[in-house]
Amino acid sequence: MNLEHATEADFPEIIDLVNTAYRGNGAVASWNIETGIIEGTRLTDSLLRQDLAAKPQAHFLVTRDSESHAIIGTVWLEPLKNDAWYLGLFTVAPALQKQHLGRALLTAAEEFAIAHGARSMRMGVLSVRDTLIAWYERRGYHRTGETEPYPYDDNRFGTPLRDDLEFAIVEKCL
Template sequence: MSELTFRAADAADVPALVELVQSAYRGDRSRAGWTTEADLLDGQRTDPAMVSEAITAEDSVVLVAQSGAGLVACCQLERHDGYAYFGMFAVDPSRQRGGFGAALLAEAERYARFEWDAAEVRMTVIVQREELIAWYERHGYTRTGEISPFPYGDERFGVPRRPDLAFETLVKKVA
């Protein structure tokens, strides 16, 4: 893995972030990596308005990992009372399995703990994504059994290819 630098995203990063997130999860390009949702969902994973909101919202930060001049990974953290919510996690499909995701996850956990004094990090993962859930478990996350519905009918999050999608909350203590 080449040297990584981390920083908070800004408005100039929006087009690159939309492309990064979309390429990691949807369409044929996503199949180059292991995090694809192309068999579960069609359509978009995010759009410029959603990414812009994540960058500018109060109690939110989008962290990016850069290798050289290019963005290789990103995630969003939202500050809540006592915890940080982790989402919009994406690694360039051609760079997956190279340690970039683990490095950014560790940076997000560090940020949540030391910048926001969060005691834990929470996330939701599509329950059908067993390989991804196992990856998070290897990084210290615990399945809670708390299930929430997929937002069927809201195409901003994609067009489901099956009727049984749902999310499970995963948690990790960081303080």
């Protein structure tokens, strides 16, 4: 799978893809949308630009359809400390899910991080998303026992619909 750095020209397509995949506002619903958990917009142009400016060491990568060149997946990779990397904004076009594209994208992201010095990958997954956590566990990730609070005071990522949200930290040794 070919990964390339996202460009500013890609932002509108990325934003549409992320919002469709996370919040299910497209014609084909993702198997892992956040319905009943968080509503509203997941990503905006200004939020994406803020994140990129605040974390210049991060790599925001996309993969494209080989024929149409449409963006069909995204992943945010960010070096942390002690050779650990953070994985976020992992997105696959809902119409292409169940074709193992997510597995291939995750493998490509891990290989990219390894090539850049990563020895482990970490991410935060909403702890109430058992099906999604199980998907990552089948790919070698495990719960660390660490959690991070959900930012209830920050509606930039949408409006939470539950009061029991937190991020479970999962990790994989690469």
